[in-house]
Structures are given as C-alpha cells and as structure tokens.
Amino acid sequence: MRQGFPEVIFGQGKTAAQIARIAQAIYAQGAAVLVTRVSPEKAAEVKRLMPQLAHEPEARCLSAPAKQPPPPGKGKVAVVAAGTSDLPVALEAVLTAELMGSKVERVFDVGVSGLHRLLAAADVLRSASCFVVVAGMEGALPSVVAGLVDRPVVAVPTSIGYGAAFGGLAALLGMLNSCAPGLSVVNIDNGFGGGYLAGMIDHLG
Amino acid sequence: MRQGFPEVIFGQGKTAAQIARIAQAIYAQGAAVLVTRVSPEKAAEVKRLMPQLAHEPEARCLSAPAKQPPPPGKGKVAVVAAGTSDLPVALEAVLTAELMGSKVERVFDVGVSGLHRLLAAADVLRSASCFVVVAGMEGALPSVVAGLVDRPVVAVPTSIGYGAAFGGLAALLGMLNSCAPGLSVVNIDNGFGGGYLAGMIDHLG
Amino acid sequence: MRQGFPEVIFGQGKTAAQIARIAQAIYAQGAAVLVTRVSPEKAAEVKRLMPQLAHEPEARCLSAPAKQPPPPGKGKVAVVAAGTSDLPVALEAVLTAELMGSKVERVFDVGVSGLHRLLAAADVLRSASCFVVVAGMEGALPSVVAGLVDRPVVAVPTSIGYGAAFGGLAALLGMLNSCAPGLSVVNIDNGFGGGYLAGMIDHLG
C-alpha cells in the first residue's frame, strides 16, 4: 500500500529466526525492509539466514531496499544530533529516510551548550526542507533549531542521560513544551519514527 | 520573517491591555495576529481596545489576517476530533491553519468507540494532504486515523477527561506510543501548534 | 470452594522446588493447577519433580486439569491480541479460561493501526459472550473492540513497548480512560486475571 515506504521490524525482543521470517515475507513482496534495534550478534545470525540484508552496526539496523527504487524526495532532510551517544538513534533516522528515497544531510556534534558549532552549520540548516533533531538529557536542541528555521522539525528525545533524565522523560517533556512553532515529537529513542515522518513530508506535493 | 505565518499570543494569564498592546505591535507590521485561550469577557475587553480583531468564541480566539493574503496551501488540511468537549482545541487548529492560507476540512464527532462514523468519513480523509487529530481521555483516535491514511498526522492530546486521564497525560502517552508511522505529537491542548505544523506542511514544496 | 476454578501459582521468583511443592498440594486436592511466568529451564526442572504438569512454552505456563472436568461455559470466550510480543500474555489468558472449561477463540494479529484485519474478524467477535483484549504500547485495541461489541471486555495492558510506554503504564491509562462502556481493566501483564474473569463470566447464569 504505502509505496516506497519501508516496513519496519522492531528487532529487540525477537529471535533471529523470527526476524528473518518476517523480513523475508516483506522482501518477497518487493517492499523495503528495515530491522531496528539489533545487536551485532543477532545481526550476524539474521544475515546468515537472509544474506540480502545489509547491516549498519552504528545504526543497529539491518535493511534491504525495495525492489523498485522509491521516488526521490522533493528536497533534503537534515538529521541533527548533539552527542555521540545519540548517534545510534540519529543514524536509524538517517537510514529510514534514505530507504524512502530522501537525500539526507547529517549535522552531528552540535549542541546547545556550544552554540557556535550549531550556528556554523546555519547554511546547511537553511537548505533542508525538513528536520529530524535528536537529543537526550535536557533535550533543548530541537527547540533551538526550530527557532533558526521555518520548516517542520521532528524532535526525537533519547534515553541517554542519568539521574533526573529518567530514561528520556526530561528530554521528552522539554521538547513537548518548546515555544518554537513547527515542532512535533515522537517517542523516546524512536529514530525510525522521526526519519519516517521526515521522509514522508519530503515526498509530499 | 516567517511570511504568511501568524504570530501567536497565549492569552491565558495576560490582561486585556497586555494582549492589545502586543497584538497591535504585530498588526502594525502587517503580520497575521492570533490570540488563543481568551474568555468571552476578556475577548470583549480586548476588542474594545482593538476592534480590528475578530472573535471566535468556540475556538476561544481573537484574530486578524495578515495585510497581504498568505500564499494558498498545496492541498487540504483535515482537522479530526471525537468529542464535543475537544472542539475548542480543534477549532484553534482550524483557525490557525486557515490564517496561514490553508483550506481546512472539519471531521468532527468521530470516535474510536464508534468506528462506523470514522469509516464513513474515509473519502474525506483520503483527500487531505495533512491531518490534525485531536482527542482527550484515552487518545486513541490519531492512531486509528494514521492507520487509515498515508499522510502526516499531527496528534493533539487534550486535557479533557477525569480520574486516570491525569489532565491529558493518558492521551499524550497513548499518542506517543502509537504504532502507526507518520504520526507525531504536540503539547496537551496545543491546537495552535497542531494547526501551525499542518499549515506549514501544507505550504511546503 | 471455587469449583472447577484453577489455583494459580505465580512462578516468577520462586524456585522449582517451591513451585512443585505448592503444585502437588493443589493437585492432591483434585483442583486444577496453573503455574504462570516460568522460564523454559525452570519448567523442565519442575516437570522432573512433577511429571503430571503439562508445559506450554509460548504461554510460559505449566498446568494440570482438575480431577473432575469443570462444567462447560455458557458461550465462548474470545481472546484478542494485536502484536506478536503480546502473545505470551494472551496465551496465559487462553489457557486459564480453557482450564475453567470455557471454549476459547483466538483472534490474534489484529491492531488499531490496521483496522481492516480487525473488521474482517467481526463475525467471530459477534459470536463470543465475553472478551479478553490484550495490548501493549498505546493500548487502544480494547476500546475499539468494545465499540464493536455489546459484551463484557476485559482489557489486559502489557509491558511491551519502549520509551514513553513506561512498562505498560501508557497502555494501562489508555484502557482506564476508554469511552466504551462494558470495558474493565486488570493489572499490567495479568493474562491469568483476564482469562479467569472471562471464564467466570462465561460460567454465570
């Protein structure tokens, strides 16, 4: 139904055999396959059962493109992240949007407590048609980005942090309370959800 | 800066005089003005100070269009709501998107515990390019809508409910945990935020 | 006292020896025995001590029927579940109701973000006298089912999910806030509780 849109398999809590079976069913229909949250060991096992899948260890994902290449996006999706600990979630978003046919720009290692790096990336920011902004702990980055641009910002809180981060709750609440219009939020650590919505917006019109 | 996009004033907790002063400054620049969360009494007081503002009591809003009519949207925004108690929030979203130049379709009085009404509206749903779905209590409606369409769904939880609704928390959590991709969430009762993001998406491309 | 009703042993946190000892005491009285939440390893150990118990690994249960077969139920219990991750909880409910003498219909792999599969099962739904509906994450399924039928719906939230699922809290709150009358809720992951109540209702009259 959803042409060119990947079907996702949440890999955590599933066995390699379960994953391979579901992935093969999707693959057989010609759709793009994306498996998220797979450990290196489980990924290797799944690949043994289904060698067509490519493994991106940093994104913790396995994937295969659709039989038919998806239509290209209208513009460019920017995926923005502050800390290196957030990269797995950010790269899950990157991979998702790319599977959907979108061009993706990575803007990593920019954080609100070092604004100069973010401001230095301003040109890149202005060239994108849609944003996925990934942040843990206090979760202020999406709000600052949304204040700099006039395009949709999909905020992805991460569970990175300790103490009063409460597993991503602090970041989630911060993003929901942003004063910057054009910003919306998906579930904690939901890089797939952020990338999917950005890819969908990038294909509208 | 944001051409054709309204500047919003959160009316709650501000005096009529404060509202009128800020509204006039925005108006003087030719931008669209939107004041949300104003009681009928306060609205009347503000209008006495600034008669150019129109009052929509059901949306609890005051507004004035931009001097230059905004560019029209690319498609159509659908604002969907279940209960009559959610209407003020839904109408705030409607008004916001309309001020931005979008065509808006209202799909009201459809709920997950009476699916037939929602399914009867399926044609309307399929014709829209972007959705704002407003729901309180359990907050399941956005998820069901997102399962029926392949367009961005902006979910707006409301504070309507009692007991374990916890002022909109139950609806908020339900929406954040939706399995339907393409769905993102704004703050509880943030009809403006939902309408703004939908209007923005409707103007992309 | 409760004729034909199984006595339950919560297996988690108990040793195989403890489980076998309690199970044998119940068995000696002729009552049905049900042990929930047992890992495959512990199940094997318990069976070595008490070979009369049958092991259902997917339901994570050990059980033995009552000496006297229980009186049959008046109608049919339907156990409904959306995701494959929820199946252990759903199967615990199935097993419980079956031990009580009820006929049980399984309606699995139906979810609110893919309504067509649920609607396709409408006939089955209408034929049951009582429902157990199991769901994690957003937990919207029981509400949708309760909107389609006029029979008691026992909603069982599961701890499946991540991030803002908060270990089943989101699903629990969603179910408690349902607008559909006839729906009530048991504890997170309490498949036994759901199956027991449904079996009890199915034996009334």
Add this chain to the structure above:
Amino acid sequence: MRQGFPEVIFGQGKTAAQIARIAQAIYAQGAAVLVTRVSPEKAAEVKRLMPQLAHEPEARCLSAPAKQPPPPGKGKVAVVAAGTSDLPVALEAVLTAELMGSKVERVFDVGVSGLHRLLAAADVLRSASCFVVVAGMEGALPSVVAGLVDRPVVAVPTSIGYGAAFGGLAALLGMLNSCAPGLSVVNIDNGFGGGYLAGMIDHLG
C-alpha cells in the same frame, strides 16, 4: 443498537442547554437517558428544559427510563461502599444498573477497618451474581469482597481522600494489584462504568 442499555451524557463541563439538547435526541429514539455529574443548580435548569428527566441529587444524576422497559436481569447486582463520601459514585452505579433492568442491592457503610459489619452482610453478598465495589483512600474493600465471593467484582476507585491519596491514584493502584481473582477495575469515580458492566453481566446468558 444496545437494547435496553442507557446512553450516558457526562454532564460536567457541559451547559444545561447542551445537556438538554443531547438528552432530547436520545429520548426521542426511545432509549434510556442518563446524565451524570450534574450539580443541583444545573439539574434544575435542565429539568426546566426537559421535565421528563428525574433528578437524584445524591447520585448527582438526571435520568429517564427507556420507552420499552428493559429485559430484567438474571440475578441481582450488589453495590458495596465503605464511606459516606463514596456514596455519590456508588449511587451512580446503582442508578445505571437499575436503568438497565437489574435488581440492585445496596451494601453501604462497610469498611475494611471494621470487618464485622462487612462479615455481617455475608448472606447478602452471597446472593448476588455480580458486584460493584466502590472505595477511596486505600481502596482495599474490593479485594476483601472478592475474597469472600466467587462472582465478578467490578472495582471503582474514588477520588476521595487527601495527601498521598493523590486524587484516587492510591485506590486505583491498590485495586489493580489485588490478589483476588475475578476482580477488574474501571476509571476513578466511574460509577456509571461500574454499574454498566455489572448490569451487562447480569443480563448475559
């Protein structure tokens, strides 16, 4: 559709005019009407607009029976409550089940910190086919009742209490964690929901 089952209007937050308009539409179809959570003042206003409604101030309800008397229940519903502060919620449950055609027994002023009164009512308890048990603060009553009987117990937590009662949260959690099988829970203060489910169970078979 739901024959003999009342349509409910949540009166809180609606004007007398809104209530009367919805109530008249239901009444015109011959269905039973139930309006919950109406203050004495609002009730008087609604009655002026729609004199067919009867007012029960203690239950905070307005109601009118269905045109056709509902089929009688199969047994008897017992509504049990501890404190006088819980009576409005308990009476809402009583009224709901009676509108559905059930015989209802009131077992009031029995509490877990004075077991003798509850035990004295044991005969009445044993004669009912279904229970609605209403309690605030610690919420232990439903669990104790469910331990005494072998019939479905619908537990209704109330918001009565102070301090760590947290608006009914303590009672709600207590009920969800009951060890007594056959017990399920509805939303805080949801007397209607408890009475409706009990009435529905009483009409099965």
Add this chain to the structure above:
Amino acid sequence: MRQGFPEVIFGQGKTAAQIARIAQAIYAQGAAVLVTRVSPEKAAEVKRLMPQLAHEPEARCLSAPAKQPPPPGKGKVAVVAAGTSDLPVALEAVLTAELMGSKVERVFDVGVSGLHRLLAAADVLRSASCFVVVAGMEGALPSVVAGLVDRPVVAVPTSIGYGAAFGGLAALLGMLNSCAPGLSVVNIDNGFGGGYLAGMIDHLG
C-alpha cells in the same frame, strides 16, 4: 548509647570485607550486630572473616547478640505477613525485634483475600502489644489488622508484585491512606525499620 539496640549494616552494595570490618568494630564495643540484605555467597565470605556471626538465610541476615543480654520487652511483638514472597522482609523484622530482647510471634500466610485464616489467628493477634504487618502488591493487610486490634501497627510495604505494583509504590500508598488509626508506615522492604520500632515500643514504660 542506645542500650540493647542493635547497630545495623545495610549489606547490599558493600563488599564482604567492608561488612566484616564495620561488624567487628560494633562487636568490639559489645553491641548487637545486624547485617541485612546479604546473599548466601556474601554471607559465607563474611562468616569466614568473622565466624561469630550467625547466618539466617531466609531473613538474608547475619547477626550477633550483644555482649550483655538486652532487657526483655514488656509484652509480645506480632509479625504478620501474607505471601511467601514477603517472608524475607518479615523475617528481617522478626530477627531485629528478637535481638532487642522482645518475644516475637509469627503470623504468616494470612491474606486479605482469604479472611478466614486471618480471623482464625484473632486470639494471637489480641495477645500482642505491638504489630509489624508486612505486605506487597495491594498492601491491604495492615489496614485490616489495625481494624481488628487496638495496638500500634507498623506497616511494611514490600516491593513484591509486578505491573502497577511499581516496585512497592502501590502497597506504600495503600498503607499511607489507611483509615485505621494507630497505623504508621516505614520504607518499602524495610523489615529492619519495622522490627526496630516494634521492639522499641515493646520496651517502653
């Protein structure tokens, strides 16, 4: 200072060497020593370093009496518990009060969903001067006991349970909201605290 009162060492998170060093310092002063929350392995290691300590595996405790036997209590402390899972906490309370010189009566395996066993123990209950009542999950037992007796009841919530038990929070809130006067509460799983306060009360006068 506190004559005859044991000094406690919270064993969890401490190494055997740390525990032995602190225990020996207390022992050298002639005071009673109590180490709580020690695993069997750690207990064995500590005993190798300090053979004077006695190990009670079910209570998860190591202990040594004071050099001078403590003065006897004035009456009798009753330690009451419902489930077998709560026994480690209950036995920690027993051991603490006994080290202080109190006579302790165990009233185990009595629960609110099977009142007859509790009522059968009524004579024992009436003979005690102070109560420690231990319960997990819904935590209703202390309230029921306090309704049966006119002596101080120290309620100890446990972390036993799952789902909406939230690690003992449900039991804690239930106990804090009890309507039975004479009841007070200590921290979740704090068997030592319950036994200590009961032993202290038993030595007053």
Add this chain to the structure above:
Amino acid sequence: MRQGFPEVIFGQGKTAAQIARIAQAIYAQGAAVLVTRVSPEKAAEVKRLMPQLAHEPEARCLSAPAKQPPPPGKGKVAVVAAGTSDLPVALEAVLTAELMGSKVERVFDVGVSGLHRLLAAADVLRSASCFVVVAGMEGALPSVVAGLVDRPVVAVPTSIGYGAAFGGLAALLGMLNSCAPGLSVVNIDNGFGGGYLAGMIDHLG
C-alpha cells in the same frame, strides 16, 4: 471498644448537618468526639446544632471529651514543628493526644536550617516518651529529631510548600527514607493520625 480513644470525623467535604448528626451519635455513646478540618464558618454552624462541641480555630477542630475521663498516659508526648504554616497540623496532633489523656509538650518554631533552636530544646526532647514531628517542604526535621532521641518518632509530612514540594510528596519521601531508626510515617497533613498513634503508645504498658 477503644476505651478512651476519640472517634474522629473528617470534616472536609461534609455539611454541618452531616457532621452534627454523626457527632451526636458518638457523643450519645459517651465517647470523645473529634472533628478535623472544619473552616471557621462551618464550625460556627455545627456549634449552633451541637453546642457541646468546643472549637479550636488554629487546629481547625471541634471536639468534646469523653463522658469518662480517659486514663492518663504513662509519660509525655512531644509535638515538634518547624514553620508557622505547619501549626494547624501540629495542633490537630496536640488536641488528639490530649483527648486521649496524654500530657503534651509543644516544641514549635524549631527547624533544621537553624539547629541551635532545636538543640536548645534538647532537655524537653529527652523528657518525652514519644514524639510527633510535623514538617513540610523538605521534611528533614523528623530525621534530625530521631537522631537526638531514643524514643518512637511519628513523622507527619505537611502539604506546605510550593514548586517541587508537590503537595507534600517531597516531605513524605524524605521522611520514608530517613536513616534514623525508630521513625515511622503517616499520611500527608494527618495530624490526627500522628497524635493518635503517639497517644496510643503513651498509654501502653
């Protein structure tokens, strides 16, 4: 049954007529009557209906002694409080213990951020046999007192505070986590519960 112990009526949420009716029934049996949480207006109304009641406006209580004077306590109860805002709760405890026949010492206006005043009261502290310690905000006072004395300390958290006091939750948690043995906790603002338990302990032996 409970000789010399007052029967309490929680006045909040009850009408003057309801209060007077219940109070008269208790009074007729010769027991002590205590009504808590009554506003000055309601107190006046109740007194008009039942002039035997005495009003203590600072404690927000109405009361009448038992027909038979209660037996005197064994020692002395000390009620300790830090802020003037906590006085209504502290005085409710004072009144309760006095109605039970205990001698009560007031130790007010001592706080942990001004230790000298507390240390200055050390003699008084040492002379009491039981303590009620009332505190809001951070709730540290009971822990400090319990460190200074070797007698039971009943901690009463109050809802006094703002922001992260969360209606008494911060004080409640602080008290439950105290390292000082001999300390137990009652519900937020439950001055009656604190005074009752202290009075009960003071009458043991």
Add this chain to the structure above:
Amino acid sequence: MRQGFPEVIFGQGKTAAQIARIAQAIYAQGAAVLVTRVSPEKAAEVKRLMPQLAHEPEARCLSAPAKQPPPPGKGKVAVVAAGTSDLPVALEAVLTAELMGSKVERVFDVGVSGLHRLLAAADVLRSASCFVVVAGMEGALPSVVAGLVDRPVVAVPTSIGYGAAFGGLAALLGMLNSCAPGLSVVNIDNGFGGGYLAGMIDHLG
C-alpha cells in the same frame, strides 16, 4: 549573623497581620526585610500596618532595606529571562540581589527560539560575574546561557506553561539535565533563592 543579607517572609498563605508582625520584628533588628508572593490587596493591607515597606507590584514583593547599607558586591549580577510571564519571578531575584548590595543587570525578553536577541546581549552577558536565569515551559535558556559564559549560572525554573509543563516540572528536569558545567538549580518559582545565591557569590572574596 548573615550581615547585610535579607530575612525573607514567604507571604503566600499568611495574613497581612501575620506578615506585618514578623516583618516588624526583623525590621526592629535593623536587618533588611523581604516579603515575597503578596497580592496587591494584601500588600496594601500590610503597608497600612507597616508603612516603612516599599511595594513592587510586578515583583509581588514588599521590602525595606537594612539599617546599615550592605557592603557592595564585587562585580555584577545578571538576571536573564525569556518570557513576560516569567517576569515576576525574575524581578523577585533582582530585588533580592539589590537588597544585598549587588549591582543587577536585567536581560529580559531573550529566548532560545529566537537566539539573535540573546546573542545580541552577549557583551552584557560577558560583563557579569554571576547569572540568574529564569525560564518556564521547556526551560532551555539557562543551558544556552551557561554555554556562552564561564561564570556560575543559577537556574530558576518557573511554573509558567500548560499541559506537559506539569507546573514547572518540565523546566526543572531540563535544567537539572543540562550538559553545561557551572549551572545549578533552585526550586520552581524560587526567584528569591536564585537572587540570594547570586548576591552571595557576588559578595565572596
């Protein structure tokens, strides 16, 4: 003891007479007096009783300087705030630091979703020796400021916001999770606490 440091009276929940009595006692000792959280009506009443107090309605404060002017600070305190709704809290901080003898710079109407205004104030920011940064809703401002400066930043969350702001909780958590070192946090709406700590730091050395 604390020379030149004001004594604070939390005005909320106290009567005008109580406030005046405490304020006069402080004033008589020659210390600076500060009363926070007073409504205009109560302020007028207090002033009638104690005309020496000055009223700052926007800060919701009454105050009188110490008899001896306090020693001047070593540098300059900057009080930074984003929204107009946060001004009462910010001005409470300003007034507190000024009463202590500090020079205070106001940097108002700068917010993270409009970074240019904050960056434009960079010179002022760099000239201060200590910062009080006040913000509600998402609470990201202190973190951004702390990233721009190398001086202590006292973050003051406010209760401004709605929905998932949860009365200042979102802002509080955001600030506690800031990655910017040099930042610490006081209670929600505690402008006094922020100003006091900044004034204290400004007087060190």
Add this chain to the structure above:
Amino acid sequence: MRQGFPEVIFGQGKTAAQIARIAQAIYAQGAAVLVTRVSPEKAAEVKRLMPQLAHEPEARCLSAPAKQPPPPGKGKVAVVAAGTSDLPVALEAVLTAELMGSKVERVFDVGVSGLHRLLAAADVLRSASCFVVVAGMEGALPSVVAGLVDRPVVAVPTSIGYGAAFGGLAALLGMLNSCAPGLSVVNIDNGFGGGYLAGMIDHLG
C-alpha cells in the same frame, strides 16, 4: 577557552577506545582531562592506550592535569558527605575541584541522624568559602550544612537508597525544597557538576 577548567568525558556507555581517542584530543590541547564513571576494567584498558592518565578507583575517574598548572583558588572548597556509599560521588567532586586548582577539605562520615559528628566539624565548615554536600536517601544533609554556614552550598543528591528513594528522587526533591538560602542543586550523582561549580566559585573575584 575555559582556562584551567577540565574537559569532562562521561565514561559510562563509551568504549575504552572511544574514551582514549577523546581524551587524547583534549590532552593534545594542553587542557586538563577528566573521565568519570569508569569501571576498574575499563580504566585499565584506557590506561593501556593512554598511560598519561591517572586512575582513582574510589572516585571511578581517570584524569590528567592541564599542561599549565591552573591558577590557585581564592579560598577552600569543603566536600561534605554522610554515608560511605556516597563516597564515589563525593570523590568525583573532590577530584574535579582539585584539577581546577582549588584546595579541597574532605568532611566525610557526618550525617543528620548523628548531629554531633557534624557539629564537631563546625570549625572546618566555617573555614571554607564554598561547599559541595553529597547525600542520598532522604538528602537532608545539605540543608543542615547550609543552616550552619553563610557560604554557597552546592547540593548533590545521590541514587543511593532503596524503596521510596526512587533512584535519588527523594534526595533531589528534599534538596530543592530546602528552606536554607544559599543552596542550589545539581543532577543526581553529578559529583563532577558539584565540584566544577564549587571550583568555579572558588576562583571568582
């Protein structure tokens, strides 16, 4: 930029290789390096890759001083802690402030339930210009210290505790609600943040 201030690497969740790479980059610039939250095993691995780092196992830290010795502080920082379980966090604060050039006084093993030890350290307390006070469980120590001194107190809650400690939440809330002015709070277990702020204040002027 921040001269003499260490750059911190949060070691938890990073591999030894990642840590060594980032540490070497900082070291190459001549800045002080601090790695927090490293297990003994990981520390050994990192040291193999970068032998210049010193390991303090009790503080769970690796560090290297700046090339240029930092300017000395103006006074003395006191780091105060109650329990031995809090020492890792307290020592992280000590190490941080020392790396910044501050003299640090350790005041360990002082707790609110044994005031005499704290009062015995009063002279040391009075000699410091800034305080870091570390406490878990009830978290009352910072408040008591702040009441004894007139200098800034940075409160560091720890996750030490069980049951209603909720991973440091109880301590955090207690500290935020302290009545003692001059006190501010950093994140749970954030010894680095406490030491850094104290070191910064100690270098002002």
